[in-house]
Amino acid sequence: MLIRSIGARLTIWYTSLLTLTFLILGGTAYGLLAYSLSRDMDTALNGVAQVLAQRALVEGSAVVPSDIDDLFRRFFGFSPLERHIEMFDPLGRRDPRQPPSRSSQLPLSPEALKNASQGLPTFETVASTGPYPARVLTMPVMRAGRVINLVQVGMSLDNMYKTRRRFLLIMAAVLPFGLLLAGGGGWLLARRALKPVDRMTQAARRISGEHLDERLQETGSGDELDRLAKTLNDMLGRLDDAFHQMRQFSADASHELQTPLTILKGEMEVALRSPRSSEEYQRVLKSGLEEIDRINHLVEGLLLLARADAGVLRLDLRLVELKELLQEICEQMKVVADDHSISLNLNVLETVSVQGDREHLRRLLLNLVDNAIKYTPEGGSVTLSLQSEKDWVSLRISDTGIGLSKDEQKLIFSRFHRATETRSRDAKGVGLGLSIACSIAEAHGGRIQVESTPGQGSTFTVLLPQTQA
Numbered sequence: 001m002l003i004r005s006i007g008a009r010l011t012i013w014y015t016s017l018l019t020l021t022f023l024i025l026g027g028t029a030y031g032l033l034a035y036s037l038s039r040d041m042d043t044a045l046n047g048v049a050q051v052l053a054q055r056a057l058v059e060g061s062a063v064v065p066s067d068i069d070d071l072f073r074r075f076f077g078f079s080p081l082e083r084h085i086e087m088f089d090p091l092g093r094r095d096p097r098q099p100p101s102r103s104s105q106l107p108l109s110p111e112a113l114k115n116a117s118q119g120l121p122t123f124e125t126v127a128s129t130g131p132y133p134a135r136v137l138t139m140p141v142m143r144a145g146r147v148i149n150l151v152q153v154g155m156s157l158d159n160m161y162k163t164r165r166r167f168l169l170i171m172a173a174v175l176p177f178g179l180l181l182a183g184g185g186g187w188l189l190a191r192r193a194l195k196p197v198d199r200m201t202q203a204a205r206r207i208s209g210e211h212l213d214e215r216l217q218e219t220g221s222g223d224e225l226d227r228l229a230k231t232l233n234d235m236l237g238r239l240d241d242a243f244h245q246m247r248q249f250s251a252d253a254s255h256e257l258q259t260p261l262t263i264l265k266g267e268m269e270v271a272l273r274s275p276r277s278s279e280e281y282q283r284v285l286k287s288g289l290e291e292i293d294r295i296n297h298l299v300e301g302l303l304l305l306a307r308a309d310a311g312v313l314r315l316d317l318r319l320v321e322l323k324e325l326l327q328e329i330c331e332q333m334k335v336v337a338d339d340h341s342i343s344l345n346l347n348v349l350e351t352v353s354v355q356g357d358r359e360h361l362r363r364l365l366l367n368l369v370d371n372a373i374k375y376t377p378e379g380g381s382v383t384l385s386l387q388s389e390k391d392w393v394s395l396r397i398s399d400t401g402i403g404l405s406k407d408e409q410k411l412i413f414s415r416f417h418r419a420t421e422t423r424s425r426d427a428k429g430v431g432l433g434l435s436i437a438c439s440i441a442e443a444h445g446g447r448i449q450v451e452s453t454p455g456q457g458s459t460f461t462v463l464l465p466q467t468q469a
């Protein structure tokens with residue numbers, strides 16, 4: 001059966017372990033108790049037998065002494081009712097002079113007789129007439145290496161058995177009670193400790209895509225659950241940001257697509273309102289084509305970003321000669337730079353090749369050079385340079401343009417972001433150029449860095465990994 005509650009599982013584990021510990025401890029204690037009880041009894045029996053043997057040695061023959069009760073009391077601490085004292089001659093015959101035993105007589109086993117003839121004592125547990133067996137010690141009395149008598153001291157094991165049984169009864173009574181107490185206590189503690197988890201589950205259920213600003217309650221105790229709540233809250237924060245960016249991106253993309261479409265529709269409607277000359281139709285169609293180009297450019301950019309995000313941007317990897325690529329771009333952009341009276345310089349000394357997709361790298365560099373020209377006032381300059389370093393190839397596009405503040409430098413790579421300064425200048429663009437450049441650089445295992453001083457100009461550096469020989 002699958003138990004779904006951690007509290008219940010913990011309690012079961014805890015109680016099982018506790019039961020096992022109790023059983024092991026109880027078993028060990030019981031063993032030690034039984035061992036020490038029987039050792040104490042043997043020691044006491046030995047004590048009594050020694051005294052009797054000593055007296056038999058002094059008096060010449062063995063007789064059960066009259067102070068036998070005192071003797072037992074001395075060694076056992078009490079004088080038991082069920083006790084046996086017997087004296088035998090070396091052949092194992094009962095001494096006729098001794099008074100009849102207070103309890104039944106015990107037989108002298110052949111084994112004990114044999115040991116005694118060799119001068120050795122024998123401890124035996126034998127059945128008695130009572131409900132419990134008896135413990136018997138047979139000890140030889142020796143004089144000049146000869147056995148002159150045998151002393152037999154015995155006692156019923158009823159006291160020992162009763163003590164052992166009492167111990168077991170106490171254990172059997174205490175164990176379930178202790179387990180119940182410990183198990184119940186453990187369950188209450190587990191429930192108390194896991195209560196915040198329930199609260200977190202309920203709070204987490206309330207949080208959805210529409211309510212990502214809600215947070216789990218943090219207790220501030222710094223324990224595991226508090227740390228979990230903090231981690232989940234951090235994660236929710238990141239999700240919230242991602243959702244926000246996604247919504248912003250969709251809104252911006254729709255807006256950027258809507259503008260050219262509205263212009264296109266407006267121009268066509270106006271053109272259709274009354275008959276026009278063929279020149280006028282041509283002008284409207286040309287303007288319409290420009291808007292379609294804008295839409296096309298935008299959709300291409302969005303598609304590239306979507307593919308890069310999904311990790312499926314396909315790169316046609318070949319060895320690309322960068323000096324040649326930069327020269328080509330310079331030639332292409334020269335007309336635009338001239339239009340803005342900006343000098344476009346190429347400062348390349350070495351021939352360097354990297355493994356890359358030529359078309360994508362071309363698009364990346366065109367975006368950067370286009371920006372550099374766009375954001376540089378008339379009379380300024382834009383310089384392209386190429387440098388090969390240890391692990392990287394760096395392509396630098398420097399301009400003497402309007403520059404960027406430190407805050408703006410952090411934001412310009414975000415999609416659809418355009419610096420305030422730029423927007424007020426009414427430069428054309430939608431704010432996707434740098435995001436696309438960045439995605440292309442990253443797809444090649446590289447990155448883009450920016451250094452800029454407002455009013456003095458900016459340098460964008462594209463770092464691409466060196467191609468291994």
Ligand code: ADP
Pocket residue numbers: 367371372375399401402403404412413417418419420422423428429430431432433434435458
């Ligand atoms: P945009 O279409 O607006 O040029 P980009 O993603 O290419 O979009 O650039 C984002 C913003 O970064 C621009 O709007 C501009 O504010 C800033 N920027 C980019 N390149 C430069 C540059 N060379 N000098 C100053 N600002 C720049």
